[in-house]
Amino acid sequence: MTHSAAGPAACLNSLAWTGNCEYDRIEELRASIAASSVGSDITIDISDVKKVDASLLGLLIEIEHKARPGRLRLVGANARLHAIFMITGLHKYFSVESLNAA
Numbered sequence: 001m002t003h004s005a006a007g008p009a010a011c012l013n014s015l016a017w018t019g020n021c022e023y024d025r026i027e028e029l030r031a032s033i034a035a036s037s038v039g040s041d042i043t044i045d046i047s048d049v050k051k052v053d054a055s056l057l058g059l060l061i062e063i064e065h066k067a068r069p070g071r072l073r074l075v076g077a078n079a080r081l082h083a084i085f086m087i088t089g090l091h092k093y094f095s096v097e098s099l100n101a102a
Contacts, residue, residue: 013040018048023055033063040070047076047099057088064094071095 013036021029036042042063064072072094077085085096 013042014045015043016045016048020051021046021049021056022051022053026055026059029056029059030062033066036063036066038066039068041073042067042070043073043075045076046074046081047078049078049081052081052084057084057090060090061093073097 013033015032017029017032019025033042044063060072060074074085074094075097077096077098079098082096082098085091090096
């Protein structure tokens with residue numbers, strides 16, 4: 001997992017998550033966003049995420065609330081992850097961009 005943040009003027013936090021994002025990694029993933037500014041946009045690259053579970057979905061909702069009035073944006077979702085966000089209705093709460101999005 002890598003973490004980077006843009007300069008303060010940009011008010012943007014950018015993260016890249018990799019591998020399996022499941023219950024046993026939730027605290028690690030939560031810590032990766034701890035430095036994010038409340039009320040700023042948060043972008044998470046999930047192009048290298050292989051597997052997720054319900055605990056990650058809950059964490060994403062938590063992150064979305066932290067970002068307000070900014071917004072949470074997931075980029076690089078593979079077809080399987082994109083389907084999970086559509087089926088669960090989470091795409092209504094934050095932006096989900098697929099790998100093949102132009």
